Amino acid sequence: MTTWTNWAGNQTSHPVEVATPRRPDEVCAAIQRAGARGIPVKAVGAGHSFTAVAATDGLHLRLDGLTGITHVDRERSRVRVLAGTPLHVLNPALQALGLALPNLGDIDRQTLAGAISTGTHGTGVRFQGIAAAVSGLVLALADGSLLECSADVEPRVFQAARVGLGALGVITEVELQCVPAFRLHAKEFGADLLEVLDRVADDVEQHDHVDMHWFPLTDRVLVKHNDRVGDDHAGAPLPRWRALLDDELLSNRLFEVTNRAAAAVPAIVPRLNGVAARLLGAREYTDDSWRVFVAERKVRFRESEYAVPRAAVGDVLLEVRSWLARHRAPLTFPLEIRFTGADDIWLSTAHQRENAYVAIHQYHRMDDHGAFAAFEAIVAEHAGRPHWGKLHSLGAEELRVLYPRFDDFLEVRHQLDPGRRFANAYLDRVLGA
Template structure:
């Protein structure tokens, strides 16, 4: 146990100086929680620190789960794999490959741990697919009394624990319902915003995994259409060198340089975006599902994302566009738009409704006050559509608002009262979004 280690999240929006512990066994986790409960201290597990919100900020004790990683059990025939909770998403493909399995869907970042990604509601895109938490078929956690709780697929509490915000306990293992390994054909193409918005519903209905990026101050979009293929489909597309140039040099190194220029001279941002949008070119890649889903994200940024009813996305984006020009913001980062199937998890952003996701970003070195104002104006628009903020991204909503958009909000609170009556796992963020 080490006292006073400084911790900072990836986006540098949150920091703390907690007591840090790194348990190597489930039994150690249970003892840590029991001791914290007995001494009135609060304890918070942490994964990769990739959340932009304060959801992972420790009040007293921070638990690193790096010692709990890897496959615990696997049934390839049933397609069920149990992973230790500290396993990172980028480690999972290599663990599933010998079994001929893959995760059904992923987001575009794989630095998170499986417990952190599911606890915050990480998702990908595709109206036939839910977020990563919907792939959970069982879980084990240590509750606020230091007791080990095992949950199977038929346990009602799993609908809370599978996306539990870290408010119910310390997850120590997660059982995933996997699918046979598959490849994806990824078609990336430039498009114009009016046509993209007009075809939003048709694109979602006809494409397995569809998303697009809109460049503010322009009509330019980049659409991404991913179609699922058998794993035996040969890989194809640009050479490794071309992909390196596109994905690393242009999408990260050059983009980071342009963001720096835009920070120093905001007036040139619209011109930079116009040049960037016009330079977009089409390409088609066939690769493993992970090779397509995951993208490198080396340029640091701050992000807010809201889920709204899927059919409301075009109107909401038109409002955001008009607001940006009216308020004269200079936004160098594209706006990302995705969708997901409805699910039945209590605090899922897609609970009970098919959802469209609008994510806005700002370069990490942009003026903080301007970033906050931009996010606030976008938030005002999206809450007008009964928007639900991504739990791991920046927002300002409190328990009163969230109760109005989550039908099972109080049901989750009842589960929390049973699992953590003394609020061992509380922090300022959870107190704000869940109340007490």
């Protein structure tokens, strides 16, 4: 028996068997072996979910060996990619082909299949989450067979499997609809929360990708506007010293030190947050899209994130601000606020809804002092849908109300995995046993 722990260190499981298949047929064989033993199966990506969505005490399928681009359709800008490919490998490989994913989240450590399975998203109201770029995928099913799906072939499976929570089978290969490689012009600056909220509705229309980090117990916000620019745009990447200073030293090394200090003396947190908000000052640069979208996150934390209808973002943030002012919970990480357009994927947090995403974090060595529960109570009043990979307490009955196609998803699950080979305790809670 081995022990598996996720990135944040808050989820642990003890799989009785671990397999590292390198080809789709090896995935199928491993699933059949688990069937013969009568043990559950769970694919695990990079372990970057905060929930126990990837945990199992049965067979853990680690897909580190199932990587690479297998086919390029240059005419349609589509690529087929093996499921375990990490985004940090995929992005430069796409760039070499003159292609890119239309949008990305904050980091690139996740595997492609892991990222889409929980609905990983970035920001931009004219864009969607990563799963919306999936034009087809191949699933290894509970009986060990492979099933291919797309909008035309097995369309119900396709609607369920793009954000499938690992509940339907093991994805072996994904087809992605890419876009031509593009550059982003990034503009980052500090601002006041109330002023930001006043103009946020216009800002998210005017800029392609708006991302905000609000430092709790202060009214300081670090605003990021990333806009797509043509090849003739004169902007240049950040000088190496500046990237090292901001991203490596301030955002990671120094931030770890201040978090350790905060864990020892929580009373200093409001002062620390004020200083941190000012240290990360204004900057402007232009670079390849994926280099601008992602950053390195070395300081470990726990996180909860909810999607709320876009228009509710001001109310949610003001309610959180008022709760924090009353309770003084020493949160050391900024809350992150992002926006995306709607999509049609059944269990996507953006299913038929334009969203604002609000994420609350806490350093992994510190208690959240009730802030996560208070945050959940606030977003519950605004039809908040939790990120499937981030901490939340909702169960199947509450989620059914939030997702109009919830029962369709369960029907496909029942059809593909009647014996619940791919179940675990988290899925029992959010989908029902």
